[in-house]
Each structure stands twice: as C-alpha cells, then as structure tokens.
Amino acid sequence: xWEILLVNVLLSITGFFVILNVVPKFKDMFLKxxxxxxxxxxxxxxxxxxxxxxxxxxxxxxxxxxxxPVPFSKHWFNKEWGFPHQEFVQFVAALLSICCMVLLGFAxxxxxxxxxxxxxxxxxxxxxxxxVYYTNFNSTTIIIPKPLRSFFGSEMDLNVLxxxxxxMLAVFCTNAINIYAGINGLEVGQSIVIAASLIxxxxxxxxxxxxxxxxxxLYFMIxxxxxxxxxxxxxxxxxxxxxxxxxxxxxxxxxxxxxxLGHFSKTALLFFIPQIVNxxxxxxxxxxxxxxxxHRLPRLNPKTGLLxxxxxxxxxxxLNTVSRLVLNIYKMFGLVRVEHVSEDADISQSTNCxxxxxxxxxxxxxxxxxxAIYLLVLQVLCSVAAFAIRYPLASLFYDR
Amino acid sequence: xWEILLVNVLLSITGFFVILNVVPKFKDMFLKxxxxxxxxxxxxxxxxxxxxxxxxxxxxxxxxxxxxPVPFSKHWFNKEWGFPHQEFVQFVAALLSICCMVLLGFAxxxxxxxxxxxxxxxxxxxxxxxxVYYTNFNSTTIIIPKPLRSFFGSEMDLNVLxxxxxxMLAVFCTNAINIYAGINGLEVGQSIVIAASLIxxxxxxxxxxxxxxxxxxLYFMIxxxxxxxxxxxxxxxxxxxxxxxxxxxxxxxxxxxxxxLGHFSKTALLFFIPQIVNxxxxxxxxxxxxxxxxHRLPRLNPKTGLLxxxxxxxxxxxLNTVSRLVLNIYKMFGLVRVEHVSEDADISQSTNCxxxxxxxxxxxxxxxxxxAIYLLVLQVLCSVAAFAIRYPLASLFYDR
Numbered sequence: 195x196w197e198i199l200l201v202n203v204l205l206s207i208t209g210f211f212v213i214l215n216v217v218p219k220f221k222d223m224f225l226k227x228x229x230x231x232x233x234x235x236x237x238x239x240x241x242x243x244x245x246x247x248x249x250x251x252x253x254x255x256x257x258x259x260x261x262x263p264v265p266f267s268k269h270w271f272n273k274e275w276g277f278p279h280q281e282f283v284q285f286v287a288a289l290l291s292i293c294c295m296v297l298l299g300f301a302x303x304x305x306x307x308x309x310x311x312x313x314x315x316x317x318x319x320x321x322x323x324x325x326v327y328y329t330n331f332n333s334t335t336i337i338i339p340k341p342l343r344s345f346f347g348s349e350m351d352l353n354v355l356x357x358x359x360x361x362m363l364a365v366f367c368t369n370a371i372n373i374y375a376g377i378n379g380l381e382v383g384q385s386i387v388i389a390a391s392l393i394x395x396x397x398x399x400x401x402x403x404x405x406x407x408x409x410x411x412l413y414f415m416i417x418x419x420x421x422x423x424x425x426x427x428x429x430x431x432x433x434x435x436x437x438x439x440x441x442x443x444x445x446x447x448x449x450x451x452x453x454x455l456g457h458f459s460k461t462a463l464l465f466f467i468p469q470i471v472n473x474x475x476x477x478x479x480x481x482x483x484x485x486x487x488x489h490r491l492p493r494l495n496p497k498t499g500l501l502x503x504x505x506x507x508x509x510x511x512x513l514n515t516v517s518r519l520v521l522n523i524y525k526m527f528g529l530v531r532v533e534h535v536s537e538d539a540d541i542s543q544s545t546n547c548x549x550x551x552x553x554x555x556x557x558x559x560x561x562x563x564x565x566a567i568y569l570l571v572l573q574v575l576c577s578v579a580a581f582a583i584r585y586p587l588a589s590l591f592y593d594r
Numbered sequence: 595x596w597e598i599l600l601v602n603v604l605l606s607i608t609g610f611f612v613i614l615n616v617v618p619k620f621k622d623m624f625l626k627x628x629x630x631x632x633x634x635x636x637x638x639x640x641x642x643x644x645x646x647x648x649x650x651x652x653x654x655x656x657x658x659x660x661x662x663p664v665p666f667s668k669h670w671f672n673k674e675w676g677f678p679h680q681e682f683v684q685f686v687a688a689l690l691s692i693c694c695m696v697l698l699g700f701a702x703x704x705x706x707x708x709x710x711x712x713x714x715x716x717x718x719x720x721x722x723x724x725x726v727y728y729t730n731f732n733s734t735t736i737i738i739p740k741p742l743r744s745f746f747g748s749e750m751d752l753n754v755l756x757x758x759x760x761x762m763l764a765v766f767c768t769n770a771i772n773i774y775a776g777i778n779g780l781e782v783g784q785s786i787v788i789a790a791s792l793i794x795x796x797x798x799x800x801x802x803x804x805x806x807x808x809x810x811x812l813y814f815m816i817x818x819x820x821x822x823x824x825x826x827x828x829x830x831x832x833x834x835x836x837x838x839x840x841x842x843x844x845x846x847x848x849x850x851x852x853x854x855l856g857h858f859s860k861t862a863l864l865f866f867i868p869q870i871v872n873x874x875x876x877x878x879x880x881x882x883x884x885x886x887x888x889h890r891l892p893r894l895n896p897k898t899g900l901l902x903x904x905x906x907x908x909x910x911x912x913l914n915t916v917s918r919l920v921l922n923i924y925k926m927f928g929l930v931r932v933e934h935v936s937e938d939a940d941i942s943q944s945t946n947c948x949x950x951x952x953x954x955x956x957x958x959x960x961x962x963x964x965x966a967i968y969l970l971v972l973q974v975l976c977s978v979a980a981f982a983i984r985y986p987l988a989s990l991f992y993d994r
Contacts, residue, residue, distance in 0.1 A: 223705045228628050248701060255694065259721040266729070277729050279679035286683055286722060290690040294655065297697040301648060304704055305623045321659040322686060329666070329677050 195409065201264050202413055206420035209257040213250050213424035217435060220249055224435075229304065231436050235377065235494045235501060235562050242433055245303035247425070247441025251296040254421045254444070258289055258414070265413065280330055284410065287326040288451045292444065294319035295368065299443030312372075313365055319447065320364040323454055324357050331457075339591040360454050363463075367453075368446030370469035372439060373476060376491030376550055377501070377562050379430035381437055382422050383570045384468070385445040389419040391465045391577040392452070395584070404457060411452040418448050431563040464580035468573050472549035475529065478520045479547050484508075490546040492554055492565070500559035503551035505543040507535065531555050595809065601664050602813055606820035609657040613650050613824035617835060620649055624835075629704065631836050635777065635894045635901060635962050642833055645703035647825070647841025651696040654821045654844070658689055658814070665813065680730055684810065687726040688851045692844065694719035695768065699843030712772075713765055719847065720764040723854055724757050731857075739991040760854050763863075767853075768846030770869035772839055773876060776891030776950055777901070777962050779830035781837055782822050783970045784868070785845040789819040791865045791977040792849070795858070795984070804857065811852040818848050831963040864980035868973050872949035875929065878920045879947050884908075890946040892954055892965070900959035903951035905943040907935065931955050 224230060224243035231244040262285050269277050298315040301307065307315075334356035338346045352359070375381045393415050396408040422445070428435045453462035463470070479486040485506045492501040513521065521544065524530045529552055535541040545551045553568055554560060560568070624630060624643035631644040662685050669677050698715040701707065707715075734756035738746045752759065775781045793815050796808040822845070828835045853862035863870070879886040885906045892901040913921065921944065924930045929952055935941040945951045953968055954960060960968070 220705070223707075227705050229704065248697075252697070252701075256718055259718065262722070262725060279683055279729070282729065283679055283683040283686055286686045286690055286726070289722070290686055290693060293690060293693045293697060297648075297652070297693060297700065300697065300700065300704075301652075304629065304700075305620070305627050307623075318656055318659065322662070322689070325662060326686070329679070329682065 198265050199409075199412065199416070202261055202416050205257050205261050206417040209253050209417055210420040210424045213253050213421065214427060216253065217246055217249050217425070217428055220246065221435065233378075233433060233436075234489070234491065236432065237494065237496050237499070242436050244436045245300060245438030245440045246428070246435040247437040247439075247444055248296065248300045248303075250421050250425045250437075251292075251299075251440060251444040254417055254448075255289065255293060255296070257417045257421075258285075261413065261417070262286075262289075281406075281410075284326055284330060284455050285413075287322045288414065288455060291319050291323045291364075291451055292447050294322075295364075295443045295447035296440060299368075299438070299440035302443070303438040303440050312369065316365045316368045316443070316447065317361050320361050320450065320454075323364075323451060324360055327360065327454060328357075333457075341591065360459065363453065363459055364447060364450040366446075366473075367450040367466070368443045370466060370473050371446045372442035373480075374469050374472045374549065375442065376489075376548070377431075377566055377569075378433040379426060379566045380550075380569055381442055381445070382426040382429050383566060384573050385422045385441075386419065386426060387570060387573040387577060388449060388465045389415050389422060391580065392449070392462065393419060395458070395461060395581070396456075399458075407456040407458070411456040411458075414448060414452050418445075431566060461580075461584055464583055465577055467576040467580060468549060468569070475547050475549060475552070478517075478524075479506075483517050483520055484544075484547065487546070490548050490551070492550055492562075494562075495559060498559060500561055501554060501565055502559055503531070503545035503554040505545055507541055507543045509540050510542050511540055598665050599809075599812060599816070602661055602816050605657050605661050606817040609653050609817055610820040610824045613653050613821065614827060616653065617646055617649050617825070617828055620646065621835065633778075633833060633836075634889070634891065636832065637894065637896050637899070642836050644836045645700060645838030645840045646828070646835040647837040647839075647844055648696065648700045648703075650821050650825045650837075651692075651699075651840060651844040654817055654848075655689065655693060655696070657817045657821075658685075661813065661817070662686075662689075681806075681810075684726055684730060684855055685813075687722045688814065688855060691719050691723045691764075691851055692847050694722075695843045695847035696840060699768075699838070699840035702843070703838040703840050712769065716765045716768045716843070716847065717761050720761050720850070720854075723764075723851060724760055727760065727854060728757075733857075741991070760859065763853065763859055764847060764850040766846075766873075767850040767866070768843045770866060770873050771846045772842035773880075774869050774872045774949065775842065776889075776948070777831075777966055777969075778833040779826060779966045780950075780969055781842055781845070782826040782829045783966060784973050785822045785841075786819065786826060787970060787973040787977060788845075788849060788865045789815050789822060791980065792852070792862065793819060795861060795981070796856075799858075807856040807858070811856040811858075814848060814852050818845075831966060861980075861984055864983055865977055867976040867980060868949060868969070875947050875949060875952070878917075878924075879906075883917050883920055884944075884947065887946070890948050890951070892950055892962075894962075895959060898959060900961055901954060901965055902959055903931070903945040903954040905945055907941055907943045909940050910942050911940055 221243045224246060225241065229244050230241045232239050233242050266282060295316060298319060302312065334353050335349050335351045337349055371381060371384065374384065393412065396412045396415065399405065399408040425437060425441065429437055449462060453459040478484045485508050487506050490504055493504045495502050521532065524547065525532050530545045530547060532542060532544045535543050545555050550569065554565065557568065621643045624646060625641065629644050630641045632639050633642050666682060695716060698719060702712065734753050735749050735751045737749055771781060771784065774784065793812065796812045796815065799805065799808040825837060829837055849862060853859040878884045885908050887906050890904055893904045895902050921932065924947065925932050930945045930947060932942060932944045935943050945955050950969065954965065957968065
C-alpha cells in the first residue's frame with residue numbers, strides 16, 4: 195500500500211512542476227482567444243487570462259491516467275488472481291464524472307451558460323458515478339443519530355432519495371466553491387484547505403474498517419492537492435492567471451466524487467462550513483428576494499489601496515414584506531451594514547450578502563492579500579472545528 | 595437484445611430532435627463569445643458560429659449516460675446473476691475517452707493549440723481505453739494474411755506494438771477527418787457515411803461468433819449516426835453553424851473507440867479510404883516538402899458562384915530535389931495542375947494537395963453544394979468497395 199501511495203505522491207509532485215511550467219506558457223493563447231477578465235481590485239485594472247483551470251484539470255487527468263495502472267499492477271502480473279473489475283470501474287467512472295465536469299465548466303467559461311445549465315450539468319456529470327455506486331454498493335441505508343432514534347428507529351433506508359442526495363451533493367460542491375470567490379487566490383486556497391483536511395481524515399481512517407475507501411480517496415486527493423498548490427502559486431495575490439468556473443467545477447466535482455465513492459459525504463460536507471455559511475447567507479440575493487448586482491466582489495478604494503465591502507442599492511419603499519424582514523434580521527445580527535445614500539430620493543444601500551463582505555465589514559478595510567489570508571485561516575479553523583465534530587462529538591450522536 | 599436496440603434507437607431519435615432544437619438557440623452565445631468563423635466560400639462572407647460540435651457531443655454523451663443502464667437492466671433486477679463489471683467498465687472507459695477528446699477538441703477550437711498538442715492529446719485520451727483493452731482482452735496476436743505466411747507463420751504476437759498501433763489509430767481517425775474538410779457539410783457528411791457503414795457491418799456480424807462486440811459497437815454507433823444526421827441539417831450548404839475541431843475529434847475518437855473495443859480496427863480503417871487517400875496526398879504539404887498555405891480549402895469565384903481549386907505559389911528555382919520530384923510525380927499522375935503565373939519573376943502555382951481540390955480539378959468549377967454531394971457519393975462508393983474487400987476478397991487472404 196505504501197509504495198503505491200509513494201508513486202502517487204511522486205506523480206503528483208511531477209504534476210505540480212508541470213503546471214508551474216506549462217500554465218504561464220499558455221497565457222498568450224488565452225489572451226489571444228479573448229479568454230480573459232479584468233482584475234477589478236487592482237488600480238491599473240490589468241487583463242488576466244481566465245479559465246486557466248482547464249489546463250490544470252487536464253494535467254490532473256493525465257496524472258490520474260498514468261497512475262491508474264499502479265494500484266492494479268499486482269493483478270496484472272498474477273493473472274490467476276482475477277482482476278478486480280469492480281474497483282477498476284470506480285476509477286474510470288470517477289474520472290469520467292470529473293472530465294465531464296471540466297468540459298462543462300470550460301464551456302461555461304467560454305459561452306457564459308445560464309443558471310439552469312449550471313444546475314443541470316453537474317447532475318448529468320454525476321450520472322456515471324451514481325450508476326457505479328448502484329452496481330458496486332447500492333447501500334442507501336443511513337444510521338439515525340441517537341437523539342432521533344425514538345422517532346425513526348436506528349436505521350432508515352432512503353432508497354432513491356439517497357441518489358437524489360448524492361446528485362445534489364455534486365451540484366452543491368461545484369456551485370458552493372464557485373460563489374465563494376472574488377478575490378485573488380480564494381477559490382484555489384479553499385480547495386487546498388479542503389483537500390488537506392480530507393487527506394488528513396483519510397489517513398486517520400486508513401486503520402479503520404473502511405480503509406479501502408479511504409485509500410481510494412487518497413489516490414485522488416493527493417494529486418488534487420498538488421494541482422491546487424501549483425495553481426495557487428499563479429493565482430495568489432497579485433494573480434497572474436484567473437482559474438475560472440472550470441476550476442471551481444473541477445474542484446467541487448473531485449471532492450464530491452471521492453465523498454460519494456468513499457462513503458463519507460457527511461464528513462466531507464463538514465469541511466465545507468464556510469461555503470455552506472456563504473451559500474445560506476447569499477440565498478436572499480440568489481433568489482432575488484434582495485436586489486443582486488452582477489458582481490458582489492469587494493471593491494477597491496483607490497485612495498487607500500484597501501478593499502471595502504461592495505453594496506447594492508434599493509428604495510426602502512419598494513421592498514416587499516419578505517425582503518424587509520430578511521434585511522432587518524441580517525441588520526439585527528450585524529451581518530450587513532445598511533446606510534441611507536440620499537434622504538430625499540429614498541435610496542439606501544446595504545453591503546452584499548457574502549462571507550467576504552461580512553469579514554470586510556467586521557475587520558474594516560483590508561488589503562486584498564491580507565483578506566485572502568484571513569479567509570483561508572477561517573477555512574482552516576472551520577476544518578479544525580469539523581474534526582472536533584467528527585471525532586469527539588460524533589460519539590454523542592452515533593455508536594462507535 | 596432487440597428491445598435493447600429499440601431503446602437505443604428511440605433515445606438516439608430523441609437526441610436527434612434535441613440537437614435540432616438546442617443548437618440554433620446557442621448560436622448567439624457562440625457569436626458573443628467570438629467563437630465564430632467566416633464562411634469564405636460565400637460571396638457575402640457571413641460570420642458563422644464555430645465549434646458547435648461541442649453541444650452535439652454533449653448531447654451524445656447525455657444520451658449514452660441515460661442508455662448505459664439499459665443493457666444491464668436484467669442484472670440489476672436479478673442480483674444473484676452477478677454483475678458483469680467487465681462489460682460495464684468498457685462502456686465507462688469508452689465514454690471517458692470520448693469525453694476527454696471532446697474537451698481537448700473544444701480547447702483546440704478556443705485556444706488554437708499547436709500541432710504537437712494535436713498529436714499528443716488523442717494519445718492521452720486513448721489511455722483509459724487501452725487500459726481496459728489490456729485488462730479485458732489483452733489479445734495482441736494478429737492473423738497473418740495467407741500470402742505472407744511463409745515468412746511470418748500464421749500468427750504473430752505484436753505485444754506492445756499492438757498498443758502503439760491502437761493509440762495511433764485514435765490519432766489517425768481524429769486528424770484524418772479534421773484535414774478532410776473545408777466545404778459545408780463535408781466533416782459531418784463523411785461521419786454519417788462511416789457511421790452507416792459500420793452499423794451495416796455490425797448488423798451483418800451480429801450472427802457471427804463475436805456478436806457481443808458488434809452489439810457493443812451498435813450501442814455507440816446508432817446514437818452517433820443520429821447525432822451526425824442532426825448536425826448535418828445545420829451544417830450542410832448553406833451552413834448555419836460550423837462544427838469545429840471539436841466535432842472532428844469527437845467523431846474520430848468515437849469510431850476509434852468502437853473499432854478498438856470491438857476488435858475490428860482493420861475493417862473500420864477500410865471505411866476511411868477517402869480520408870487515407872487525402873492524408874497520403876496531403877503529406878508533402880503537411881511535412882512542408884511543398885509550401886503549405888494556412889488554408890487549403892477551395893476558393894469561390896465570385897463571378898460564377900462556383901468553387902475553383904485553391905493554389906499555393908512557389909519559385910521553381912527555389913524548390914529542392916525532393917520537392918521537385920514529388921511535384922513532378924503528382925503532375926505526371928494528373929493529381930495537381932501546375933501553371934506559370936509570371937514568366938519573368940519565375941513564379942509558379944500548383945493546386946493544393948487535397949482530395950477536394952483534386953475532385954475540383956477533375957470535374958471543373960463546381961457549386962459548393964454539388965461538390966459536397968460528389969464527395970459524399972465518393973465516400974459511399976468507397977464504403978461499397980470496403981465491403982467488397984471485407985467479404986468476398988477477404989477469403990483470398992484469410993481463412994473463414
């Protein structure tokens with residue numbers, strides 16, 4: 195087992211250096227193809243290549259293609275053992291789902307797909323995965339937490355609902371990373387922390403009963419971790435490339451894939467706490483209960499060189515009851531800052547409902563680089579909390 | 595078996611109508627993303643969306659994702675039969691290779707990749723396929739044709755060379771279709787003829803010993819045929835969309851996949867006669883033995899509205915011995931037309947070395963629509979010849 199992991203790590207490190215070398219060479223090609231975006235939070239508004247996540251994802255896929263034969267090598271030299279097609283198909287289906295998602299993410303970056311596509315496509319991309327889950331495991335029974343057992347019994351078979359849940363997990367992971375973005379290095383940084391947390395969790399569990407699942411997860415998470423690490427070098431402040439929806443989709447799907455096939459989707463979700471908080475916080479704007487501007491990323495104050503929260507404007511009189519209620523609750527808990535812009539015209543403004551803007555409101559104007567560090571420290575703290583929930587506290591809710 | 599094929603046909607027809615409906619809706623998105631090309635052979639030089647093959651490929655993939663469970667349905671309801679993971683992994687790996695190729699093709703359309711990528715990438719995309727071939731069959735023995743048996747014996751184990759051959763098959767199929775293009779409807783039209791020929795061949799062979807391989811091929815070829823049929827409606831003269839490298843890569847890889855996993859790569863190549871001829875004819879320009887302009891497609895004569903062969907210019911004095919030899923051979927066999935442009939300046943011109951230009955030279959100036967029909971009739975005639983080679987003549991070279 196250890197020698198296989200060693201090969202995996204070596205291939206991953208090779209991938210790391212390939213990415214560092216190859217991505218900068220593609221920059222001109224991206225600019226020429228008009229696949230670029232303006233970095234709004236720099237005073238000189240530079241044009242940066244967009245969607246470079248497609249190159250790193252392809253390099254990740256190539257690393258995985260080269261790695262796949264390794265765990266099966268002993269079966270290839272001893273044909274009489276019988277080849278474990280069941281494990282092999284898991285690899286191939288996982289890569290198919292990831293590859294599909296990269297294709298769709300890149301299409302989104304190039305074509306600017308609509309919201310309905312963004313929800314439909316991850317579902318489609320997770321179909322091969324669910325099929326393999328069905329043929330290989332098809333265990334749809336969940337264990338009920340102790341406090342609820344008097345109502346539901348100790349186990350419950352969710353049946354087809356469990357597949358809906360897994361499909362939604364893929365949709366959630368891809369989009370949650372996508373909307374928790376807007377400053378240099380954040381998309382990739384959060385992916386690094388999530389990957390590192392999952393690697394740690396998998397290593398802890400290698401001694402447990404389900405060690406094969408966690409080994410399978412490690413085969414994907416280690417190359418994923420190094421892929422993100424390399425891309426972060428190029429995407430951190432001041433970013434020389436943008437990663438695009440391609441990267442967010444790739445990242446979310448890779449995590450969803452190992453969580454589903456590794457049977458630890460609940461634990462995986464624990465490492466998404468900032469993304470979940472950001473998602474719930476954003477809901478009123480995503481569903482247009484509150485006005486939602488095209489961009490919600492923080493805005494640069496050119497005088498100080500620091501970032502301020504971005505805002506949306508509204509007329510107090512025009513808000514309906516639900517919108518006013520939501521806004522008042524957010525204001526009450528100090529989640530947003532509401533100000534009157536002009537007393538006469540009844541125009542007010544509120545900071546946008548994202549975790550990034552909340553942190554900015556809480557900490558005051560902050561430099562983009564520092565803000566990214568704050569948010570990544572928050573992600574790390576949430577992972578520590580996740581481990582605290584998963585290990586010591588889990589015994590309160592579940593039998594060991 | 596027949597009811598499974600019926601479901602496949604019904605899903606394929608659904609895919610056909612979805613493509614006819616969906617692709618036109620995406621046209622604006624493609625134009626807005628600057629994913630467009632000028633139709634050089636129309637007098638008003640319209641701007642046409644490029645790379646729409648990415649949508650049809652995705653719809654093909656979705657049709658296949660929905661179809662996959664069908665052939666395995668009997669195993670799902672009778673768990674004790676044991677699930678045929680070995681067959682299942684073939685499906686998944688085939689789709690992974692196709693999906694990879696679509697991703698790379700689309701990246702090529704958007705980013706204009708270099709030639710070395712165009713050769714490297716299909717090789718990478720065929721890795722999962724070769725791995726499945728290795729685990730499921732690993733038969734690398736070929737049967738030697740009778741006339742050569744006195745030298746090589748009746749069988750020969752090609753071993754690793756056989757994998758090189760299969761990898762090169764994928765590279766060849768994708769690029770052969772890509773360079774046999776340039777007039778409306780030709781890329782898709784040739785794919786329709788190839789798909790139809792393979793479907794016919796698979797149906798003939800359903801009574802043979804290897805019927806499972808041919809059934810597997812039908813599962814892919816029928817949806818592929820309908821996908822091409824729908825796209826041809828939009829791409830035929832006057833084209834409202836261009837299909838892009840994406841389509842050529844998708845098309846070539848899909849054929850390569852079924853040829854490899856279905857063990858009929860030699861027969862599949864027989865249906866590529868025009869592509870092979872065009873490829874060999876093009877070699878001197880591809881390898882820059884003769885000058886190669888950026889575009890070799892026929893050019894429109896605005897006065898007549900008909901197409902003339904396109905030309906490359908050169909100075910007779912500057913050609914080296916090899917170039918002059920090749921050009922003289924081509925001239926001798928009437929494959930190209932060489933003319934002096936200016937006697938003083940020693941500038942000559944020759945028609946470009948493509949099958950399209952040769953047909954134009956042979957038939958005289960032709961309308962684009964008529965030329966496409968000629969070339970597709972040629973493709974059909976070559977398929978008829980291929981069947982003649984495969985069935986009656988094969989008995990001269992191989993035992994039945």
